[in-house]
Amino acid sequence: MADTNYDVIIIGSGPGGYVTAIRAAQLGLKTAIVEREHMGGICLNWGCIPTKALLRSAEIYHYMQHAKDYGLSAEKISFDPAAVVKRSRGVSGQLNAGIGFLMKKNKVDVIWGEGKVSKAGEVTVSKTSKKAMEPQHPVPKGTKGEGVYKAKHIIVATGARPRVIPGIEPDGKDIWTYFEAMVPPAMPKSLIVMGSGAIGIEFASFYKTMGADVTVIEMMPTIMPVEDPEISALAKKQMEKQGLKFLLEAKVSQVKKVANGVTATVETKDGKKQDLTADKLISAVGVVGNIENLGLEELGVKTDRGCVVIDGYGRTSVPGIYAIGDVAGPPMLAHKAEHEGVICVEKIAGKDVHAMDKSMIPGCTYCHPQVASVGLTEPKAKEAGYDIKVGRFPFIGNGKAIALGEPEGLVKTIFDAKTGQLLGAHMVGTEVTELIQGYVVAMNLETTEEDLMHTVFPHPTLSEMMKESVLDAYGRALNM
C-alpha cells in the first residue's frame, strides 16, 4: 500500500509549483506535486523558455541580415520554420526533463493527473480531462497515479491560461493563442496581434523579424502599458523603424474568417472602423487564473476577479489551503510565483519570513529592443506623491553599446528626492533584461543614490549606463 500522506501537496508543477516543492523538501517536509499535463507548466513548455528560443533564432537571423554592418558577408540567408520550432521544442524538452530530475533528486513525489481539493487536507487526483496541447514531452517515470492523497497543507499553483474575448475565440488555425503561435507550421506572411503586453509584443517582434507584415492593436494609449511611457514610446519608435505597425487606443470588435486568413474589424477611439486582413491573428489580451474544478468554491475559498485571494504568505481564506503564482493574482510572472511559493512553505515550516513585497518585482520583455523595469514608473511615482529626481542615460553615450552596434536605448532611474531611495528603474535597449537585476538588488538592499555612485562598475560594459543614469539624476553624468 503506497503511502498517500504528505505534509505538503502542491497542485501544478509550473515555475511556482516546482520551486515550492523543492523548497518544501529542503525544509524537511514530505512533499508531493500534482501535474496533469507537463512538468514545468506553461513557463517551460509554452511560455517563457520556448519563446526565448524562438527569439534567439530571430535575433541571429536579424544579425545575419545585417552582417554587412559588421564587415561580414552572408549570402542566401534563409531559415527553415520547422527547424526553428524544433530547436525551441528541444530547449523546452530539455528543461521539462530537468524538472523530473529535480523532483526525484529532492524526493518529491510526482502524482500524474488532475488534482482537486476534495476537502480540507485531501486532494483527489483523477484522470486528466483537458486535451493536452501537442506536441507533449514524455511523462516522467515513477509517477503516482489517480487516488486520494492527504496533506496538512495544500498549495494551489495551477497558473493561468489565455484570456478569451467572446466572439473572437481562438480556433487554433487562424486565430491563435501563444500555444499555436509557438509552433507555426509555416511563417505567416501577415499577422495581426491583439494586445501589446509582453506576450503580444514578443510574438510581434519575432514574426516581424522572420519577415511577416505585423500590425499590433492595443486598447491603451501606449504599447506595453505597464511600462514607463517614455520607455514604451522609445521602444515603439524603434519597432516602427523595423516596420511594425501599431494601432493604439483601438480594439478589435469582430473577426471574420476569409479565404486564406481572417479579417478583423478594428474600432479606433474616434469611432472610425477599419478592416484589416491577415493570414493569422494572435489573441494576446492577457491571461486568467485557473481556479476552476479545484473544489475551491465548494470549500469556500475566497476568489476575486478570477484569482484566489491570499495574504502575504499565500494563505487563502480556508486554513490549510494556500495559493501561489498566477492563480493567486498579478503580476503574473514566473519569478513572482517562485518567490511567493518559497515564502509560503517557509511560513508553513515555521520560519521567520517576511510577507511578499510586490513593489520590487522586475519585469522583462524580450522584444527587439528589449524592455526591462522594476519599481515605480515616473507617472506612478508622482501619483504616489513623491518629489522625484529622474536620471536618464542613452545608449549612444556608452562605448560598449556603440561597439556592439546597438546605440539605441535608454536607462532611466527615478529617485525620491528627499531620501535618495531608488523608486524605479526602466530600460530599453540591447540586453537590458540581463542588466535590470543590478537595480533589483540595489532596491532590495535599500541602497540610496550615494551607494550606487560609490560603486565601481566594470568598463567597458552596458552596465556603466546604470551608474551614469544615477549620476544624471543628480546632475553629475560624465559621458554626455
Next chain:
Amino acid sequence: MPINITMPALSPTMEEGNLAKWLVKEGDQVSSGDVIAEIETDKATMEVEAVDEGTVGKIVVPEGTEGVKVNELIAVLLEDGEDAGSIDTSAGSAAQAPAAAEVPAAAASTAAPATPAPAGPAPVAADGARIFASPLARRLAKLNSLDLKALSGTGPHGRIVKRDIETAIAAGTGKAAPAAEAPKAAFAPAPATGPSADQVLKLFDEDSYELVPHDGMRKTIAKRLTESKQTIPHFYVSVDVELDALLSLRAQLNGAAATDKEGKPAYKLSVNDMTIKALALALRDVPNANVSWTDENMVMHKHADVGVAVSIPGGLITPIIRAAEEKPLSVISNQMKDLGKRAKERKLKPEEYQGGTTAVSNMGMMGVKDFSAVVNPPHATILAVGAGEKRPVVKNDALAVATVMTVTLSTDHRCVDGALGAELLAAFKGYIENPMSMLV
C-alpha cells in the same frame, strides 16, 4: 509547550552577563519564585527566579559562561506531562535571540525578577561595534533624528531596514538622545589605546606568569576609570582635619546606644559613617558643588547621595547612601553595614550602586596618610580619606598633640572650580571638628 527561560535584563542598560551558577539541574522540579541561577553582571551577582512552574528540561547555557546576551535562551522548562523530547530543536540554537516581532511572547516567559528588556532599545551593538542597517534606513534615521542603536532590525541577520524605521516613527520610539548626536562626539576624543596584549606579554618569559581572565567588574573598573581620567579634568585640594572632638563624641554616642535582649547595641558608629554625614552636610551647605556635568547643562542635585567605595575581592564597588544629609548617623551606620556586607557577597542590586552625587574613599584603616582618588562620573567630586593619627600640631603658638587626618578632594574642574572645592572642604572640616553640629 515547553517554556523558554531567557537571559534576563537585570537593569535597563544591561546587554550581557555571565551565567555564574546554576542552582538547579536538569530534571529538578521548580516552582514560581524558586531561585534557579545566579547571573553576574559588571558589578553585581543577582539571583534569577523562576516565574513558571515545571521541570528543568534542558540547561542550554552551562554555568561559568561569560557574555551571555540578554534574551538569549538559557534553559527550557517543561510543563506537566511534557518530556525532554518535546523540546523544539530550534530552541536549542542558543545564539538566536527572539526576533523583534516575537519579543512580547518571549518576554512573557522570561524568568527575570527584574523587568525584561523592552522591545525597543534592544542591545544592538556594544560601543563602537558596527550596526547593520541599510543605506536607506541610515538616511531615514538621520532625517527623522532616530538613533539606530535604539532600534532592532527585522532584515536579514537583524539588519535594520526601512520598515523598522517606519515602525519606529509610527511608534515614536528610538529618538536620538541629544547627547548622542554626531557633532557632540567632538567633545569626546577617541581614547588612546594602550599596548596590545602581545606587546605586553612578549616582555616577559612565557613561564613567568599566569593569565587570569578579567571578570565583568575588572573590565568595568578599567573602562570607567580610563574614561574618567581621559575626559574629566581633575584637580585636587587637600586639608588636615582634627578628629579629637569627633572621636570623643563617637565614644559618647556609641556608649549611649540602646541594647537589645542579647546585649547587641542598636548602632555602632564608625569614623567613616561620620565622614559620610559630614560630606553630605557640606554639600547641602555648598550646593554648587553638588552637581554633575553634561555637555548641555549643570545638573544641580537636590540631595547628597554619597557613594562609599567598598573594597571587595577582585575589585571594588561603590554602594550609595541616598540623601545622606537627611539621615541620622545611626541610620547611615546601619545601612552602610548592610551594603558593605552585601557588596562583599556581590549581592547588590544595580539601583544600590548606580548613580550618586559624590563619593568617599577611605584608606585610613590601612594606614594610608594621604592619597587622591579618581572621580567616578556622574559624580563631580570624590573625597579621599587618610588615617587618623596623632600628630604634633601648633595650638596657641605652642606644640601640642592632636589626632589628625588628611583628606583630599578630587573634583571635576568642568563643574567644580578651585575656590568652590576649597569652600566645600572648609564646610566639611567644620562639621568634623565641631561634630555636635552634625546632630542638630
